[in-house]
Amino acid sequence: MSPASPARPEILVVPFFGQGHLLPCMELCKHIAARNLRATLVISSNLSSSVPSSLRHHHPLLQIAELPYSPIPPAEPGFDPMEAHWAHHFQMASGLEDMLAPQPEGPTPVGPVCAVLDVMMGWTDEIFDKYQIPTVLFFTSGACSSAMELAVRKAEVKDLKPGETYQLPGLPEDMALTASDLKRRPQTHAAAPPQWWQQRASESGIWTPRPIARLLHTCAELEGVFLDYLARRSRRRSSKPVWGVGPLLPEQYWKSAGSLLHDREIRSNRQSSVNEDEVIQWLDSKPRGSVLYVSFGSEVGPTAEEYPQLAAALEASARPFVWAIQYGAGRSPDSESDRGYFPHGLDKKAGERGLIIHGWAPQLLILSHPSTGGFLSHCGWNSTVEAIGRGVPFLTWPIRGDQYHNAKFVVDYLKIGHPVSEDMSRDVTRDDIGNGIERLMTDEGARERAARIRTTFERGFPASSVAALDEFTNFIVSKTAAPS
Structure with missing residues (x-):
């Protein structure tokens, strides 16, 4: 780091755990550092291996602060493993306190001008408030999901009859609620924070935060109408700015339109049953636009009962497919075994028509x-924008949270996909999947619309987000500058 760099204003970026949160936060740090501000990614030390070594050398103004992490001791019988996951939050809170607290000896360092908090870490706002550090809330999901969440909460729609719709005020007609939109599977305990954490988070302000601004992992070119809705709501309630500063995808993504994008050059390689060269060789052997890519998130996926249904549907289909299966997929949260589901025998039955990847897949x-x-997808926002930017239509299979709104955005607003089932409150069946695959792969209209939308991403990182990042950093510097 250059001698002059410590004098530059510093912005902390605090991600939530998980790749879907960590990846956009790393990219945000790069954009902040590129604007001559110091950007510090604050992570728990156990996440260090998830940060590519290239990030540490990306820019002299970008640094990583690792907070101490102590593994939770082996639990007693009946202990819920998710308790350890959420207890990790409080270890991080203690680490933040130690990092921000003035040292008893030596000169008082110049503190950060603000902290950008992943929305799932919004409960740490009280810690930063204690040290008079302004906070900015960062939504790692899209504007549509945030707008829908606000609109649905305000409307308090409880039930709709088949064929009945409810138009949400201020949102496009295509986003009107239907009976199928309200049919969601019950959220499992593993997907939800325990009650004690929810109470602490509520007391800390995650539901009523005190941010001076809000950032979203999207752009006006893709979600302008939803960003406008959120901005109007913010003006009425608090007059705090709302900016779309994404999609926060790797720099190579924006420079490789029309060519192959190699994950190994961008993201830390993880354990996998194949290498990229093998994947390329297999894909090269298939006709253009013929392959269905099947992948769920690193933390969510179908139930243990649904995985065999998916395997049966892929076996029965005539379509070539790539199926990426995470280690531990389909494992019950109560299971003591790390072994998850794997479709043994499907590789032989499908032959050259199928490529099954166990572990990490080069998704880009x-x-x-x-x-x-x-793309048969759970519609996590990172996966959603990665596919939209490459013109790939969807078969949507949302599992929880914002994924339902992302799926509706893809299917009803962009019209570049189909739902795997109209009733997501029940298990998805082999017939649901098989019929959905055929609807998707024969829908030329969806493919043409996806190709048109792709052209927006081919121009490079969105111009609206470049302007928004400039406005955001200028706002932070002016908002926190000492009075003359």
Whole structure:
């Protein structure tokens, strides 16, 4: 770091745990550092291996602060493993306190001008408030999901009859609620914070935060109408600015339109049953637009009962497919075994028609390959924008949270996909999946619309987000500058 760099204003970025949160926060740090501000990514030390070594050398103004992490001791019988996950929050809170507290000896360092908090870490706002550090709330999901969440909460829609719709005020007609939109599977305990954490988070302000601004992982070119809705709501309630500063995808993503994108050059390689060269060779052997890519998130996926249904549907289909299966997929939260589901025998039954990847899959490579013609996805926001930017239509299978709104955005607003089932309150069946695959892979209209939307991303990182990041950093510097 250059001698002059410590004098530059510093912005802390505090991600939530999980790749879907960590990846956009790392990219946000790069954009902040590129604007001559110090950007510090604050992570728990156990996440260090998830941060590529290239990030540490990306820019002299970008640094990583690791907070101490102590593994939770082996639990007693009956202990819920999710308790350890959420207890990790309080370890991080203690680490933040130690990092921010003035040292008893030596000169008082110049503190950060603000902290950008992942919305799931919004409960740490009280810690930063204690040290008079302004906070900015960062939504790692899209504007549509945030707008829908606000609108649905305000409307208090409880039930709709089949064929009945409810138009949400201020949002496009295409986003009117239907009976199927209200049918969601019950949230499992593993997907939800325990009650004690929810109470602490509520007391700390995650539901009523005190941010001076809000950032979203999207752009006006893609979600302008929803960003406008959120901005109007913010003006009425608090007059705090709302900016779309994404999609926060790797720099190589924006420079590789029309060519293959190699994950190994961007993200830390993880354990996998295949390498990228094998994936390319297999995809090269398939006709253009013929392959269905099947992948769920690193933390969510179908139930243990649904995985065999998916395997049966892929076996029965005539379509070529790539199926990426995470280690531990389909494992019950109460299971003591780390072993998850794997479709043993499907590789032989499908033959050259199928490629099954156990572990990490080079998703950016697969989505950018011309043979890929469809994406069966849980609709996590990172996966959603990665596929939209490469013109790949969807078969949507949301599991929880914002994924339902992302799926509706893809299906009803962009019209570049189909739902795997109209009733997501029950288990998805082999017939649901098989019929959905055929609807998707034969829908030329969805493919053409996806190709048109792709052109927006081919121009490079969105101009609206470049302007928004400039406005945001200028706002922070002016808002926190000492009076003359």
